[in-house]
Amino acid sequence: MEAQSRPRLNTLVIAAALTMFLMQQGCFSYARLLGAGAKTRFSTTEFIKVSCSKTSYPTLCFNSLSRHASLIQTSPVLLAGAALNVTLDAALSTSTMMHKLSKTHGMTPREVGAMKDCVEELSDSVDELRKSIDEMGQLRRKPPNLGLLLNDIQTWVSAALTDETTCSDGFAGKVMNGNVKIAVRSQIVTIAHLTSNALALVNKLASILV
Numbered sequence: 001m002e003a004q005s006r007p008r009l010n011t012l013v014i015a016a017a018l019t020m021f022l023m024q025q026g027c028f029s030y031a032r033l034l035g036a037g038a039k040t041r042f043s044t045t046e047f048i049k050v051s052c053s054k055t056s057y058p059t060l061c062f063n064s065l066s067r068h069a070s071l072i073q074t075s076p077v078l079l080a081g082a083a084l085n086v087t088l089d090a091a092l093s094t095s096t097m098m099h100k101l102s103k104t105h106g107m108t109p110r111e112v113g114a115m116k117d118c119v120e121e122l123s124d125s126v127d128e129l130r131k132s133i134d135e136m137g138q139l140r141r142k143p144p145n146l147g148l149l150l151n152d153i154q155t156w157v158s159a160a161l162t163d164e165t166t167c168s169d170g171f172a173g174k175v176m177n178g179n180v181k182i183a184v185r186s187q188i189v190t191i192a193h194l195t196s197n198a199l200a201l202v203n204k205l206a207s208i209l210v
């Protein structure tokens with residue numbers, strides 16, 4: 001009996017000492033978790049992570065949205081809105097890049113043709129994303145036609161995704177300088193992934209609100 005309880009007692013003493021040490025180091029500091037600023041920041045990041053885990057590209061989702069955490073807080077409406085905004089920004093900068101590339105890169109007429117088709121599809125997707133973002137703005141105050149509005153947004157975002165996919169598929173088949181093709185196509189694929197994630201967040205929003 002004596003011989004058995006002694007090691008257990010030692011274990012307890014070590015555990016208690018370790019706990020006190022860790023508490024001194026602030027590892028169990030609940031104040032840190034419950035403090036207003038800290039709590040908001042913590043729960044916002046968690047909220048974005050959990051929401052993103054249900055999209056098709058969770059890492060891209062989290063990396064693109066976590067920097068907008070203070071704006072998003074824990075609002076599914078702001079989260080979906082920020083996802084659409086991030087997607088639009090990416091589509092705009094790729095579109096600008098492609099436009100420049102098609103003029104300056106000494107491309108063959110066929111290559112320029114392929115690039116132009118893609119720029120056009122990307123420009124359609126930019127318009128569709130803009131329309132969906134406009135309608136997202138109306139969600140700030142609960143509108144009477146909520147279901148219809150969300151349905152519209154889903155339609156616009158799906159259309160944007162289709163245009164981006166057409167662009168990247170078309171691009172893959174065309175004769176084009178290897179490096180340019182790879183660089184441009186990978187950007188378009190990223191935009192399509194961002195759009196797919198935004199659509200998943202909009203769909204989730206619809207499932208909560210309607």
Ligand SMILES: *[C@@H]1O[C@H](CO)[C@@H](O)[C@H](O)[C@H]1NC(C)=O
Nearest residue numbers: 071077078079081082085133
């Ligand atoms: C998205 O962009 C629109 C237009 O610039 C802006 O009004 C809105 O606040 C942004 N929404 C989010 C959630 O960032």
